[in-house]
Amino acid sequence: MKLLIEPLLLICQQAGKAIMDVYQQPDFQQWQKQDQSPVTAADYASHQIIIQGLQQLADQYPILSEESATIPFNQRQQWSRYWLVDPLDGTKEFIKHNDEFTINIALIEDHRPILGMLYVPVTGECYAGGENLPPMHWTPENLSWQPLTTYSQDSQTLSILMSRSHLSAKDQQLLDNLKQEFSVNVVHAGSAIKFSWLVTGKANLYCRFTPTSEWDTAAGQAIVESAGGIMLSSSGQPFTYNQQESLINGPFLVTTLTGSSFEVLNKIFQQAI
Ligand SMILES: Nc1ncnc2c1ncn2[C@@H]1O[C@H](COP(=O)(O)O)[C@@H](OP(=O)(O)O)[C@H]1O
Numbered sequence: 001m002k003l004l005i006e007p008l009l010l011i012c013q014q015a016g017k018a019i020m021d022v023y024q025q026p027d028f029q030q031w032q033k034q035d036q037s038p039v040t041a042a043d044y045a046s047h048q049i050i051i052q053g054l055q056q057l058a059d060q061y062p063i064l065s066e067e068s069a070t071i072p073f074n075q076r077q078q079w080s081r082y083w084l085v086d087p088l089d090g091t092k093e094f095i096k097h098n099d100e101f102t103i104n105i106a107l108i109e110d111h112r113p114i115l116g117m118l119y120v121p122v123t124g125e126c127y128a129g130g131e132n133l134p135p136m137h138w139t140p141e142n143l144s145w146q147p148l149t150t151y152s153q154d155s156q157t158l159s160i161l162m163s164r165s166h167l168s169a170k171d172q173q174l175l176d177n178l179k180q181e182f183s184v185n186v187v188h189a190g191s192a193i194k195f196s197w198l199v200t201g202k203a204n205l206y207c208r209f210t211p212t213s214e215w216d217t218a219a220g221q222a223i224v225e226s227a228g229g230i231m232l233s234s235s236g237q238p239f240t241y242n243q244q245e246s247l248i249n250g251p252f253l254v255t256t257l258t259g260s261s262f263e264v265l266n267k268i269f270q271q272a273i
């Protein structure tokens, strides 16, 4: 698994450069996809580079990318290992020009993310982690991977991450209920950048009720889990992938909280579903 880190970083850097080339154009084009979500030339360019890069690796696995996601479930069901890719996560943030977008690449084995990489094109930072790998951070300043200190702890103070672009009445209800038990600080961030904030200790909770897709969460989950955090579904089980025809995720809770604060927060999350 460790051997994949450097080649994946290189792929992300190349795709990130293509994304930034579009981002820096004064007036880039955008289109609506069939599901009404926006897409740009940056999404497609990044997709092409990542596919080509993954196809050049020594070990070959099928690839499911947001921009080529029409592979039917009866075919995907045969896969024990595959790459799950979001070539540009946070397209709305990209269009708003607020810098909060990522490239997400995960390796899934038997429905669980065993390796994840998140790349932030604007800063050139990269996060990685997985099974038998510590959470790691790469920066253009250090030009090397540094292990991240893990922040799992029992705490009465919540820094809760919420989407910048997708919020619901349930999110508000959850916040109100959490405020009765914890001191709560809300942090807004777009895309899978939210997962990086969990492993750097800038936040300790991310709950989501509005839809996301499987490629939005898998890489972040692998990194958070490598840092000792957890990502749970509405049934209280670790979050899984490629189990159904739909690629839309249900509600989830991601946290680095432990002990009694985790128990209280999990109860409030379960009640909110
Ligand atoms: N109705 C919907 N169905 C599926 N995914 C949705 C969705 N609304 C938002 N998302 C997902 O939420 C992601 C953005 O997350 P956030 O709101 O936290 O920034 C989007 O990623 P993309 O930008 O890659 O499409 C998109 O996949």
Ligand SMILES: [Mg+2]
Pocket: 086, 088, 089, 090, 215, 216
């Ligand atoms: Mg996405």
